[in-house]
Amino acid sequence: MVGKLVRVGFNAIEIHGYLVEFTDYDxxxxxxxxxxxxxxxxxxxxxxxxxxxxxxxxTYVLEEVD
Incomplete structure (x- = not known):
């Protein structure tokens, strides 16, 4: 999903942004x-x-779709 618009559940919030990269830690x-x-x-x-x-x-990473 690198380069895609994603929705991320993090702590108690939801964040929408473009996934740049990921590792085992971040x-x-x-x-x-x-x-x-x-x-x-x-x-x-x-x-x-x-x-x-x-x-x-x-808690989750979901690709945003139109």
Whole structure:
């Protein structure tokens, strides 16, 4: 699903963004506009245009379809 618009359940929130990459430990999402963040387990990079999420907080990743 790399490059696709996805919906991610993380902690107690739902996030919509483009999947950039993933590893065994984290998942990177990109947004068209900067998104502020106060969530534990998330690191903002590129001035909020990208989030790196710890995979242990992710409950689901679903591809968004029209």
């Amino acid at each position: 998942l990177v999402l990109e947004f068209p506009v900067p998104v502020p963040n106060e969530e534990p387990g998330v690191v903002n990079i590129n001035k909020g245009f990208r989030w790196v999420l710890a995979r242990d907080g992710i």
